[in-house]
Amino acid sequence: MEICLISLPFGHVFSVGSLGKKGTCQTVEHVHVSNCNFKGADNGMRIKTWPGGCGYARNIKFEHIVLTNTKNPIIIDQDYENVQNEDKKQTSEVQISGVTYRYVNGTCNSETAIILNCGAGAGCTDIFMDLVNITSTSSGSNVLASCNNAHGVAASTSPPVSCLSL
Ligand SMILES: *[C@@H]1O[C@H](CO)[C@@H](O)[C@H](O)[C@H]1NC(C)=O
Ligand SMILES: *[C@@H]1O[C@H](CO)[C@@H](O)[C@H](O)[C@H]1NC(C)=O
Secondary structure, three states: EEEOOOOOHEEEEEEEEOOOOHHHEEEEEEEEEEEEEOOOOOEEEEEEEHHHOOOEEEEEEEEEEEEEOOOOOEEEEEOOHHHOOOOOOOOOOEEEEEEEEEEEEEOOOOOOOEEOOOOOOOEEEEEEEEEOOOOOOOOOOOOEEEEOOEEEOOOOOOOOOOEEOO
């Protein structure tokens, strides 16, 4: 599947999900997103899943992406709207694996350019990042990456994604 510039509700330019809503099982795989320009979006490359769901999202590749003034350029969120989830003890989750981000340039208007917030169950595995360069829209400010339970390799990235581990 080749995709570019899909408009989804809620101001997300591209997103995979919401997977696993209300305990359902869903699968998404072999998605290739390339040559996209994201301008002024809240979320750039987003994969979101609901806690308590099941299934998987795997083999998803984002490359040759340019983001301008984006709040969350790269975001994986496995705790999507957990606040609204009645049973917070649910541990099953949609498995995320094999996600590549390559040749990504852009500017971010928040502090955290890269968020890999994966669940404590399966977590996210085989995340690969290379040639990613995201800077702040405000000159002189730095941007950061943050991870929870995210596993993989970040080769050449700015900001550094040292929170990604094997
Ligand atoms: C990223 O920026 C560099 C330097 O400006 C440029 O050479 C490269 O083509 C850009 N990559 C993309 C995918 O736009
Ligand atoms: C990242 O992009 C900024 C802004 O375009 C540029 O100044 C910087 O040299 C780039 N860094 C790398 C490693 O390409």
